Amino acid sequence: MSPSTDSLTIDSAAAASLQPTPSDDHQTRRFADFETMGEALDYAAGGLRGLNFHDARGRLARPYPYSELRSDALAMAHRLIAHGIKPGDRIALVAETSAEFAALFFGAIYAGAWPVPLPLPTSFGGRGAYVDQLEVQLKSCDAKLLFYPPDVAAMGDEAAARQSVEGLAWDGFAALPYSEGALPKASGDDIAYLQYSSGSTRFPHGVAVTHHALLNNLAAHSHGMHVQPGDRCVSWLPWYHDMGLVGCLLSPVANQVSADYLKTEDFARRPLAWLDLISRNPGTTLSYSPTFGYEICSRRVSTQTHPADRFDLSRWRVAGNGADMIRPDVMQRFVDTFAEAGFKASAFLPSYGLAEATLAVSIMPPGEGIIVELVEEAQLSGGESRKDRPQRWRAIVNCGKPARDMAIEIRDEAGNILPERQIGKVWCTGPSLMVGYFRDEESTAACMADGWLDTGDMGYISDGYIYIVGRAKDMIIINGKNHWPQDIEWAVEQLPGFKPGDIAAFAITPPGGEETPAVLVHCRTSDPAERRRLHGEIRERVRAITGMQCIVELIPPRTLPRTSSGKLSRSKARNLYLSGDIQPYDLAA
Secondary structure (H helix, E strand, O other): OOOOOOOOOOOHHHHHHOOOOOOOOOOOOOOOOOOOHHHHHHHHOOOOOEEEEEOOOOOEEEEEEHHHHHHHHHHHHHHHHHOOOOOOOEEEEEOOOOHHHHHHHHHHHHOOOEEEEEOOOOOOOHHHHHHHHHHHHHHHHOOOEEEEOHHHHHHHHHHHHHOOOEEEEHHHHOOOOOOOOOOOOOOOOOEEEEEEOOOOOOOOOEEEEEHHHHHHHHHHHHHHOOOOOOEEEEEOOOOOOHHHHHHHHHHHHHOOOOEEEOOHHHHHHOOHHHHHHHHHOOOEEEEEEOHHHHHHHHHHOOOOOOHHHOOOOOOEEEEEEOOOOOOHHHHHHHHHHHHHHOOOHHHEEEEEEOHHHOOEEEEOOOOOOOOEEEEEHHHHOOOOOOOOOOOOEEEEEEOOEEOOOOEEEEEOOOOOEOOOOOOEEEEEEOOOOOOEEOOOHHHHHHHEEOOEEEEEEEEEEEOOEEEEEEEHHHOEEEOOEEEOHHHHHHHHHOOOOOOOOOEEEEEEOOOOOOOEEEEEEEOOOOOHHHHHHHHHHHHHHHHHHHOOOOEEEEEOOOOOOEOOOOOEOHHHHHHHHHHOOOOOOOOOO
16 A cells, blocks of 8 residues: 555645646546446546545645555455455444545455444544444444554554454554455445444444445436536545445545545634635535534634635535535525635535435435425424414425435325325435345334335425425424424524534433423533523523423533534433433532
8 A cells, every 4th residue: 555644744845746636537437337336446447536635724635546546455455355354244444534444445345345434533522432432333343353543543452352353553454464366256236335324322223235225326426416527526524424435435436536535623623624625626516514514614704804815616516415404594604605705505405315325315406506495383393383373484495306216205104105295204215225234123124114214304395305304203292292403402593602503402301200301502601690691591492482491401512412424413412411421510509
């Protein structure tokens, strides 16, 4: 494998001499029409495009043509086989955004093994929580090997030792013996990889995806986004999440698109480096982000700054949005902030998907932008509007039409198909559905029936477009009435000093009491009197929304947990609160 530039400590002169892989070359583009992902990389390697890794300031640190990726991956495959790896073995990989991870991921595929991307450490929970998470996932996938970048070696070794799994750093494995034997021949029905969804890590669900399912979904990406000459992918999304791995690594390979990467942690520290990278991009641009990515960029621009002086976003053709509830107010703020830098509102491309469907379930046709429908709160709660009560409306974002080869139905609790504009469970079917959860027939049967997948989301269809309302499991049901946590959280966010991600709403049952809403709120003031004032104001705001009293807890900033994709995890917040791991401020102090 080529020498690592993982530290990204190249000097300015060296950086200036590097050239990114081109957006276009002589190669005829094929839209993921391959039997296996190995064949897709074989074809991409015949051109000049590839992956490009950038440092924290967005400067090119390592161009990595697909031809070099293929050469390194084949070498990794031969070393895996020499190390005793057999087809179907699981190879766990801590998913750092690096050439080393990409080579080992494809090396596992060439060896017939199943690569299993695992998360990097996050700021929440500390060392112990991360080691515990790795241990649980290693046990779930029954891994033969765990690979990790050198800077997490101590934690990787500890987790591997707990499960009697061999742990190796990137550079250590590259020095192991090499076998010259023939590589196994894969088929489209073989498992391509195992993907852990971004939900609970205590009871992980390993999503098993075949080559056929993967490539079908990757073809849907290229057709849905109308991939065209000059297109180029720019991403900071983590490779242990489906949108980052499938949408921004595997899709560029299978559709022969050059891609430019910032590490996720570098984006977190310097989010505007993402827009700098797009501005310097020589081609038209495809780039995705959850809502919070657009939000943080808008907030980082000073009111005294003119975005046009720093950014050129005029070539940003597809600004994808997904992986979380899409907030139209956040999207509009981004447009207002960056319109003078050339950003067009029509570039927004909402979509909907989940790991159990490989990734994409629906995609907005390019150029249509953000479209919303206003839905009355009573409809969202499963009731009817009443003239004796004020009406409250929520803007629901259009998430597009079913992706290529995908079908969507809205069903009630009894499984009956609902007509347009009636809210119910979102079910989907198509060739890209998972085989099932790895070694978990009970959980698989709970969400799959007759070739259809219960997504666990609630939504409705209007004129052939899908609108997502929220997660069924997040719904707060009090006295038979449904309340969406997003509505409660949004209401609190409207108070001065709060922003998206500061609030988590869920239901709890206090000892000897009835189920009631609980609202955890990040509090940034240390003044006791101000905390008490905020507490009362929040209680009144939530009471106005739900019509009932609730438990409000003020908690320290950066306390609420996130999923691997950066989304607020309400279920984990609830568990941490009930277990005492989230300690609210004492308002009596």
